[in-house]
Amino acid sequence: MSFDVDALRSQFPILDRTVHGKPLHYLDNSATAQIPNAVLDAVERHEIAHRANVLRGIHYLAEAATEAYENARLDVARFINAADASEVVFTSGTTSAINLVAHSFGQGLKPGDEIVISMLEHHSNIVPWQLLRQRSGIVLKVIPATTDGRLDLDKLDDVITDKCKLVAVTHVSNVTGADTEIYRIVEAAKAVGAKVLIDGAQRVPHGPIDVQALGVDFYAFSGHKMYAPNGIGILWAHRELLDALPPFMGGGEMIRTVTLEDTIFAEPPHKFEAGTPPIAQAVGLGAATRWLTEVDTPEATLHVAKLAEQTLSGLADIADGRIRIIGPQGTQSRLPVISFTVDGIHPHDVCQILDSHGVALRGGHHCAQPLMDFFDVTGTTRASLTFYNNQADVDALLNGLDAAIKKLT
Amino acid sequence: MYQDEIVTLAKSKTGAQRLENPDATVTLDNPLCGDRVTLDVNVADGKIMAVGHRVRGCMLCEASASLVARDAIGTDTDSIAPARDKLEALLKKGAEVSGDDPWSTVTTFGPVAEFKSRHECVLLPFEALGKAVEQAEDKD
Numbered sequence: 001m002s003f004d005v006d007a008l009r010s011q012f013p014i015l016d017r018t019v020h021g022k023p024l025h026y027l028d029n030s031a032t033a034q035i036p037n038a039v040l041d042a043v044e045r046h047e048i049a050h051r052a053n054v055l056r057g058i059h060y061l062a063e064a065a066t067e068a069y070e071n072a073r074l075d076v077a078r079f080i081n082a083a084d085a086s087e088v089v090f091t092s093g094t095t096s097a098i099n100l101v102a103h104s105f106g107q108g109l110k111p112g113d114e115i116v117i118s119m120l121e122h123h124s125n126i127v128p129w130q131l132l133r134q135r136s137g138i139v140l141k142v143i144p145a146t147t148d149g150r151l152d153l154d155k156l157d158d159v160i161t162d163k164c165k166l167v168a169v170t171h172v173s174n175v176t177g178a179d180t181e182i183y184r185i186v187e188a189a190k191a192v193g194a195k196v197l198i199d200g201a202q203r204v205p206h207g208p209i210d211v212q213a214l215g216v217d218f219y220a221f222s223g224h225k226m227y228a229p230n231g232i233g234i235l236w237a238h239r240e241l242l243d244a245l246p247p248f249m250g251g252g253e254m255i256r257t258v259t260l261e262d263t264i265f266a267e268p269p270h271k272f273e274a275g276t277p278p279i280a281q282a283v284g285l286g287a288a289t290r291w292l293t294e295v296d297t298p299e300a301t302l303h304v305a306k307l308a309e310q311t312l313s314g315l316a317d318i319a320d321g322r323i324r325i326i327g328p329q330g331t332q333s334r335l336p337v338i339s340f341t342v343d344g345i346h347p348h349d350v351c352q353i354l355d356s357h358g359v360a361l362r363g364g365h366h367c368a369q370p371l372m373d374f375f376d377v378t379g380t381t382r383a384s385l386t387f388y389n390n391q392a393d394v395d396a397l398l399n400g401l402d403a404a405i406k407k408l409t
Numbered sequence: 410m411y412q413d414e415i416v417t418l419a420k421s422k423t424g425a426q427r428l429e430n431p432d433a434t435v436t437l438d439n440p441l442c443g444d445r446v447t448l449d450v451n452v453a454d455g456k457i458m459a460v461g462h463r464v465r466g467c468m469l470c471e472a473s474a475s476l477v478a479r480d481a482i483g484t485d486t487d488s489i490a491p492a493r494d495k496l497e498a499l500l501k502k503g504a505e506v507s508g509d510d511p512w513s514t515v516t517t518f519g520p521v522a523e524f525k526s527r528h529e530c531v532l533l534p535f536e537a538l539g540k541a542v543e544q545a546e547d548k549d
Contacts, residue, residue, distance in 0.1 A: 345468075346466060346468060346470075347467075348442055348467040348530070349411070349467050349468045349469075352410065352411075352524070352527070353411065363442075364441075364442050364443055365443045369443070372443070378443050378444075378445075378465050378466070379442070379443050407411055408411065408416065408468060
């Protein structure tokens with residue numbers, strides 16, 4: 001059965017709009033993906049029928065809201081194949097999930113302990129560890145990148161030593177699209193007794209994952225990149241690990257009892273969910289996981305892989321080699337996140353001209369300045385594709401790019 | 410936005426070389442987009458004598474730096490802050506700039522006004538010049 005991209009697109013009302021009088025070609029999915037009707041409807045239904053605070057109320061709406069919130073946790077647990085829903089902590093996004101680990105896990109570290117990140121990380125998986133280094137005197141080490149924008153896994157043994165307590169790396173680079181061989185990270189980390197945290201923000205929009213099969217200890221991701229609302233994200237960790245970690249933030253919802261002298265904390269995951277959580281957003285994320293599980297078919301994956309291949313091939317044919325792909329040159333072991341530079345033209349100028357053609361791209365450092373320095377570029381232009389993109393999107397990108405280069409040179 | 414005048418200014422790369430003995434040098438970054446302007450200035454008797462710059466940025470930033478280098482020479486040092494404010498008012502409020510005003514050439518960037526995310530690209534060289542002049546005069 002062939003994949004019907006038009007049927008899928010019809011589920012996204014925003015894809016029908018125009019921008020600057022042109023049809024919208026949305027290729028900024030790595031920043032934020034659009035929301036399908038199934039998610040919009042779930043959020044609206046919740047807010048209309050069940051809006052209330054969760055966990056403490058005993059009235060009908062409070063119980064309904066709590067049930068919806070916890071059902072969303074079950075949805076997420078199924079989506080990532082968690083052993084138990086209590087391993088799924090709602091956060092405000094990937095950044096807050098990583099900061100949670102940096103604080104709670106970091107609290108148990110001592111000066112000289114090592115944390116390993118990589119050259120490919122988003123700032124959200126760099127800065128929290130630099131802040132921890134300031135607080136605790138830990139040593140931060142970096143897995144280098146290869147010239148085609150992957151983790152240089154041949155250097156793992158040089159970087160991961162007996163002092164390493166945590167390896168925190170991206171599942172898929174938000175710049176190069178490279179897909180990390182997680183099992184090699186896990187193997188190297190486990191050999192020295194270190195934990196593994198994976199930033200999955202760019203991976204989860206492309207379908208369900210299996211955290212148990214990955215063998216990692218922490219997995220973080222955001223809702224808004226996987227067709228859910230803003231302001232919701234996930235930290236998954238093994239239950240025994242969550243049991244052992246101290247809470248990050250204190251407040252309501254995360255306690256069992258409080259006296260003026262002391263507090264007994266709630267069990268995970270609520271121990272890590274201080275304050276009123278983003279309830280409707282969680283409901284939306286639950287709906288997004290169900291929607292995405294249905295969409296994730298071999299045909300859909302093949303569809304977007306073909307578009308990525310056409311994009312890479314089209315870029316190679318434009319402007320006599322003035323375009324440099326920042327990342328893997330082919331489609332193997334990568335997702336459709338494609339960064340490039342155009343010789344002599346700044347990414348923001350490329351993006352501005354493409355915007356006038358209705359093509360939404362991202363230009364700049366993509367919150368990955370160390371990687372920009374590694375490639376010796378100030379920034380890149382990035383086209384990030386997903387299941388609802390179509391041939392017209394790729395054509396508009398390539399035609400617009402051709403026009404931009406003619407205009408600006 | 411990329412009208413011929415802006416494109417021509419950017420391509421002219423006017424003043425796009427560092428001064429050998431600047432009275433002051435300022436480097437400013439735009440954290441939003443990573444644009445970076447390094448600007449040298451020489452001043453004497455309350456006037457700007459020379460401007461040199463290196464821009465790592467977009468075409469708008471390059472065009473603005475070229476305009477600064479082209480039009481600053483011989484102007485009073487105390488005209489730079491008002492020029493920057495005039496440009497900001499043009500971009501953010503659509504303020505009119507009369508032809509009699511010193512620095513009326515900032516009207517070149519009028520087409521950028523509707524693109525809020527790009528205002529800082531144009532303002533950055535003016536801010537660098539303002540700070541450089543300030544530092545040069547503090548030395549005296």
